[in-house]
Amino acid sequence: MISISANLNIMIKAVEKASKSIIRDFGEVEKLQVSKKGPKDFVTKTDKHVEKILIEELSKIKKNYSFVTEESGIIKNKDKDNTWIIDPIDGTTNFLHGIPHFAISIGLKSKGEMISGLIFDPIKDEMFFAEKDKGAFLNNQRLRVSKKSALDECLFSSNHEGVKFSSLNMRCSGSAALDLAYVASGRLDGYFQNKINLWDVAAGSLMVKEAGGIVNNLDQYDTYNIDIKASSAAINDKMLENLKNF
Structure with missing residues (x-):
């Protein structure tokens, strides 16, 4: 127990x-x-x-x-x-x-x-x-984050309107909290969004870290304007490389 x-x-x-x-x-x-x-x-x-x-x-x-x-x-x-x-x-x-x-x-x-x-x-x-x-x-x-290392096998989520990342397999689920919980449980490989509120990501960011994933530092942002990038450790560098212009 x-x-x-x-x-x-x-x-x-x-x-x-x-x-x-x-x-x-x-x-x-x-x-x-x-x-x-x-x-x-x-x-x-x-x-x-x-x-x-x-x-x-x-x-x-x-x-x-x-x-x-x-x-x-x-x-x-x-x-x-x-x-x-x-x-x-x-x-x-x-x-x-x-x-x-x-x-x-x-x-x-x-x-x-x-x-x-x-x-x-x-x-x-x-x-x-x-x-x-x-x-x-x-x-x-x-829970453990995904161990996949090839980007084309990975699935990402972002609720960012109009965002098209042709090289990433994307979903838009409509719930940031569940997206982060799904990254923590290995269902998703990564999640990212700009200008999101603290209450959408506070619990989930801890969850991803505790499941062995990586989340950027959220403390540098104010409560109503957070840019978050979270993923498994295996593909974090590759995801960030893809999101250079995000």
Whole structure:
């Protein structure tokens, strides 16, 4: 059995609670697809509701930790050394269109470094998590990045509009958090995107590192404007060479 920290335990309980309303609301979205008005307002409500549950649950035990969240922004509490970084639904557009590919993402930053990350895909029931120096896991199975070394055998993801890299096999999944979790689990070989928000990549960047991959330094960017490049160690140099003009 994997030993997990008290903080990660709190994160798991919070996402399990919040995911119940996501699953329920996703069922409703299916019905709203065919209505004239569409589900947009409804999904915004879900986003805010899920974030509210996560903040409440995380604050129950860690009353003073601060927050950086998608909906509420920066919440400074007494403890500024420890910050929860939350994306209530990463992949909102997929959710909105009834596409079952989205996740709840929570990262914990302590004294300037990421120490815990959790990405939960409630529809596929896949719980990805990582802790600094303890490895990365999917539903209790240890994760390792891909070992492929030939670029033409690799698969990459970027949600960058209009980006065409003729030499790389590309996907655009609509969820940065899951893309990073998939790099950590070897399903994808690399992920890159410019001008992305911290809450989209906080948990996933730790996960990739803990699974043996490489992520560029994110601390040089501000919260709302991060350029991320993440991949397995085997192809990192080749990927960066391909992305020189990106």
